[in-house]
């Protein structure tokens with residue numbers, strides 16, 4: 001049994017991107033304890049890419065849960081966690097890493113604290129700061145943490161995930177995106193484009209772009225100005241062999257997942 005099959009059989013992963021993402025947005029699993037991460041109702045088997053997406057509202061995890069998760073981290077992760085001065089950032093980091101260890105550990109039948117955490121080589125420079133990886137696990141994963149929300153995606157192909165809070169001033173930031181996305185955000189702010197407020201449009205484009213760049217593994221080593229993923233409420237886009245879809249998150253956030261198809 002392959003690690004991915006183990007995740008699928010256990011009901012932890014849904015098999016197909018289209019099924020994990022039945023409508024316009026991926027519907028993530030939304031647990032409130034580290035153990036309930038592995039309880040996934042209604043796994044829908046079908047052929048295709050295996051993908052699981054988990055969203056965690058940090059407020060639902062109490063201190064005991066976070067203390068438990070913190071005990072699973074390795075020395076480097078603990079050091080990174082303690083470098084966050086703001087408690088909300090530290091909590092998000094701990095939860096993201098603990099949850100990823102929990103889910104990825106299942107793929108290799110490894111307890112979360114025994115998962116050996118590492119990084120793939122960056123496709124830009126070859127140094128080990130690309131996508132996160134777990135030694136010996138034949139699954140790919142990605143994580144994203146921001147105050148209030150954590151997302152994890154696990155797949156049997158390279159994957160990237162991103163969650164972002166809406167910015168206060170999307171027009172001021174829009175210039176970092178693809179020129180057409182910048183125009184769409186400006187037009188929405190000026191009331192000349194229907195179909196989404198400027199802030200929602202910005203977060204859509206930014207989270208799609210970051211998910212895609214994290215999937216590739218280069219991150220912001222590639223200019224987010226270069227790739228058009230749009231600001232509209234699209235069912236999904238393909239770009240260079242990647243499928244990029246929005247993930248369902250609470251009001252005030254935007255999120256996306258990118259999988260190599």
Ligand SMILES: CC(C)(COP(=O)(O)OP(=O)(O)OC[C@H]1O[C@@H](n2cnc3c(N)ncnc32)[C@H](O)[C@@H]1OP(=O)(O)O)[C@@H](O)C(=O)NCCC(=O)NCCS
Nearest residue numbers: 124125129130131132143144145162214217218219220221
């Ligand atoms: C990856 C990156 C986009 C993350 O941005 P962010 O919105 O602040 O953070 P997120 O919470 O969404 O994601 C963070 C996670 O992405 C992952 N990540 C980091 N670099 C990554 C990369 N190159 N590819 C894929 N995933 C990456 C890590 O798991 C990280 O979590 P951790 O810091 O808790 O270990 C950004 O940090 C980045 O691009 N860094 C590298 C930039 C660069 O110049 N690289 C050099 C290229 S030669």
